[in-house]
Amino acid sequence: MKKEVITPAEHKQIIKEFDLVSTWKLKADAVVIGSGAGGAVAAAELSKSGWKVVLIEEGGYFNPGNFSNDEFISQARLYRDAGYVLTENQTASIVQGRTLGGSTTINWQTSLYPPDYVTNEWRDRFGLPGYGRSEEMAAFIEEVHARVGVHEVPPRLINHNNEVLMRGGKAIGLHPEVLKNNSKGCQGLGRCGLGCPINAKQSMFLTYIPDAIAAGAIVVTNMRATKISDGKVKKVFAEFTPDPYEAAPGIVIEEMEIEAPVVILSAGALEGPALLQRSGLGNDMVGKNLKLHPTSTIFAKFKTDIDMWHGPPQSVVIKDGHNQRNTGYGFWLEVAPFRPTLTSAIMPFYGSRQFKHIKDYKKLSAGIVLVRDGADGQTAGKVEWSWGKRKVHYEMTPTDGKNMLLGLKMLAEVQTAAGATELIFPFGDMQEEFKTGPGANFDWVLQKTFEAGRLSVGSAHPHGSIQASSDPKTGAINPDFELYGHKNIFVMDACWIPTGLSVNPQITTMSSSLRAARKLAGQKSSRVST
Ligand SMILES: Cc1cc2nc3c(=O)[nH]c(=O)nc-3n(C[C@H](O)[C@H](O)[C@H](O)COP(=O)(O)OP(=O)(O)OC[C@H]3O[C@@H](n4cnc5c(N)ncnc54)[C@H](O)[C@@H]3O)c2cc1C
Ligand code: SF4
Incomplete structure (x- = not known):
């Protein structure tokens, strides 16, 4: 298989190569759902540690070759709900990315990490130690800063x-x-909000996703996970999601079914809990807070x-x-x-x-x-x-x-x-x-x-809807980001952050994902052997 992002343009070739009838079935060590700040870093880290990774992303692949300066077109193609996710009572609007690289492709570059009085609260209220800037996190934050050019x-x-x-x-x-x-x-x-036309902003599609691909990950765009089924080997079901402006090629892969012992959910704070709920997974805290x-x-x-x-x-x-x-x-x-x-x-x-x-x-x-x-x-x-x-x-x-x-x-x-x-x-x-x-x-x-x-x-900063805590009464995932009640299903994105002010969450999301994925990567023999 080619070492590049798999977009709808490649589907015809894949259908031929694998003699597919309707569904593309793949096996991996880990499936990553979502390619934003959390998912891209997790996919790169696991791939580099020798895991066979498949990453699926609902949105399309855009880069300086096809970013547009037209606001309407860009919002429809790069943003969830064309940039206007509305709360049910229509009183708050939320912007989220829906493209390869997730929100990092269209975000505003601010790169901050929370002050100690915030990370101390994570430790004291939620049993999440080590997030202070002078603690275990320092090395991960530094590594992320270097990779995405923070200055x-x-x-x-x-x-x-x-x-x-x-x-x-x-x-x-x-x-x-x-x-x-x-x-x-x-x-x-x-x-920045329409995609950087000169690849100056170090979004995920330019950094951690190429890292993942170089280390062997298969990255497929325009594929929306519809359901996760649990078991010793998990299955992720996904469906083709077309671009709103460009007609899809005549022949496309309509469905995927990926089997893997480990699932990493990184679909962001709005879609992640919705996917768990429609899959019947997780405790009562999923979606709350x-x-x-x-x-x-x-x-x-x-x-x-x-x-x-x-x-x-x-x-x-x-x-x-x-x-x-x-x-x-x-x-x-x-x-x-x-x-x-x-x-x-x-x-x-x-x-x-x-x-x-x-x-x-x-x-x-x-x-x-x-x-x-x-x-x-x-x-x-x-x-x-x-x-x-x-x-x-x-x-x-x-x-x-x-x-x-x-x-x-x-x-x-x-x-x-x-x-x-x-x-x-x-x-x-x-x-x-x-x-x-x-x-x-x-x-x-x-x-x-x-x-x-x-x-x-x-x-532009939803978070916390699959909150981490050492106590399942106050959290949906444990301090290692594993879903309570479901071994080997992890949530690595902005969902875990238990309280604001996370202050511009991209660096917090990337560095915490790196920390969790590195720990998981070291457990390959116990996690992946089936
Ligand atoms: C306009 C804007 C400006 C921002 N500015 C800043 C800033 O300056 N500094 C900062 O720190 N933060 C900023 N943020 C926030 C920051 O980008 C996010 O907090 C961060 O990217 C969250 O990472 P994530 O992995 O949780 O989600 P995302 O990066 O949003 O990635 C989630 C990905 O999952 C995909 N997905 C969702 N559901 C599915 C599914 N079912 N199947 C497959 N894929 C799915 C989505 O399409 C998306 O690509 C901004 C956000 C926006 C939208
Ligand atoms: S050059 Fe790129 S990163 Fe810099 S402001 Fe413009 S769009 Fe943003």
Whole structure:
């Protein structure tokens, strides 16, 4: 078999080579489901340790040869639900990748690892030791950093959108910091969200997936796992998923059935629990305690051009509001590179008022507040597979809601200090922009409601829906990420992260997957012998 990603274009040849009738049946040591931050790293690690690995990915294979600068086309092809996964009550929207490399193909490069006070909570509440930066994790984080090119964003690449935080934050005595990104040779072309056209961003399709293939893994795109059946040897059933824009070739492999003693589920925090539930696997915690690490946006209008899409999306953070555990860790300020479609979807205006602001798109900066989620204990978020559909339920907890308001107040002060003239707040009952300038007071923000539907909330960081814990009453997987009650079924992706603030989860996901996969790889003789 050819040593490259298997896309629908190769199906005809495979059907011929293996004389297939309808289903492609394969045997492996491990099947990995999903090719994002978790799955790609796990597949590479196991393959390099001599395991025979098959990785399947629901989305297609896109790279600089076929990324598009058209937002509508890219969102439909690279994002789950075309970029608009909505909660059942329609009050929060979630963005997730659905392509080879998962969300890392379209994410914004920010590369952070949680502070010790967060990892200490993982240890103390969930019996998950060793995640501190000075502990066992340090070596894994360093290894991941080296592979995906993590470095501080150089000053020449800090764009106007991020400068708003830097300038405004300093003006009011805060402490903006420069962020780290994962790229090599970034030219600031500003297309991270649509796929980097020059392979500067070190996404999984460029790093760990080629590593896996080079070590012998079979990687198949456009294949969606529909069911996992347990047993000494497990079976993963998958079906062909076509690209929404390009017609599929006339002959395709419609189904796959992969047998392996070990299954690694890495389908992300929304699809992973849904797959386990429809397969009848796991305990009651599967799907529960979903965290979104929610964000809320203030659009600030300036007299000069901001061009928020231009340059690396995120290069500055303000952490002054993110401090004490007794405030549920508070909040964090960043910016977002919202392109016109997302800007119009997020802006709480309609009709002529919306048109007026979108016409001034070049002068808008999008500041975001992030809160941890679950500051009051468990969250009200959950994923359920019901009536043939994955459903997401979510509401912010009271302490997170208060932190969100505190963050919005600070963000408005920062944007005003940076020279904004108008602010568009995310409150559904504010149907006018707020004229701002020196001396503007934002105490009133703290009186606003954060009730679901009254405050616009979004997320790019769902996690925790197959939570890890040393106690099956509070977790669905054990500290080695093995599913309670099901030997040799592992979950290696953002699902395990038990509490926010995981603060931009890609590095946490990659390095924890590396740690878990390396431990598993060393147990080949006991895990794989059938
Ligand atoms: C727009 C955007 C910007 C972001 N920016 C940042 C950032 O700057 N910094 C940061 O740290 N994090 C960022 N994130 C989040 C980060 O990318 C994710 O937390 C991380 O990639 C999660 O890894 P994962 O393996 O859990 O899921 P993913 O990387 O999302 O991968 C899951 C994969 O599984 C596939 N899949 C799902 N179901 C099935 C199935 N049934 N069969 C086969 N395949 C399936 C999906 O198609 C997907 O490709 C961003 C995310 C988005 C969407
Ligand atoms: S900013 Fe541009 S060049 Fe840099 S990683 Fe993103 S898309 Fe690539």
